[in-house]
Amino acid sequence: xxxxxxLFSKIIRREIPADIVYxxxxxxxxxxxxxxxxxxILIIPKHPIPKLADAQPEDSDLLGHLLLIVxxxxxxxxxxxxxxxxxxxxxxxxxxFHLHLHLLxxxxxxxxxx
Ligand code: DGP
Numbered sequence: 001x002x003x004x005x006x007l008f009s010k011i012i013r014r015e016i017p018a019d020i021v022y023x024x025x026x027x028x029x030x031x032x033x034x035x036x037x038x039x040x041i042l043i044i045p046k047h048p049i050p051k052l053a054d055a056q057p058e059d060s061d062l063l064g065h066l067l068l069i070v071x072x073x074x075x076x077x078x079x080x081x082x083x084x085x086x087x088x089x090x091x092x093x094x095x096x097f098h099l100h101l102h103l104l105x106x107x108x109x110x111x112x113x114x
Pocket of ligand 1: 007016018030031032033034042086087093094095096097
């Protein structure tokens with residue numbers, strides 16, 4: 001694996017199977033392997049940014065695109081109420097260092113999260 005290459009890059013390249021629910025030229029969405037809610041989908045950019053804190057001003061269009069995909073996929077999944085999470089750094093629960101948004105729904109979601 002080259003620098004910045006994580007298992008999500010392997011999913012993008014179809015080297016690891018995933019249940020893909022949306023794809024376009026800049027992004028991919030697939031079901032989380034360890035779901036924390038009845039619907040738990042990860043939305044990732046194809047361009048690997050390790051974490052949100054590494055995003056640059058030139059990524060702003062891509063970041064907005066990812067949020068619009070969240071809304072599109074949520075509609076596709078018939079979710080009206082849902083949560084969007086980006087864990088930034090190991091201390092916040094990030095385990096895969098390829099920026100991703102978690103889309104969680106299908107059950108009541110408590111606040112604050114743990
Ligand atoms: P985070 O902890 O925020 O970095 O989220 C990483 C998520 O990635 C975690 O919820 C589990 C998921 N995940 C890890 N490995 C795989 C995999 O091989 N396939 C899929 N579909 N999801 C994975």
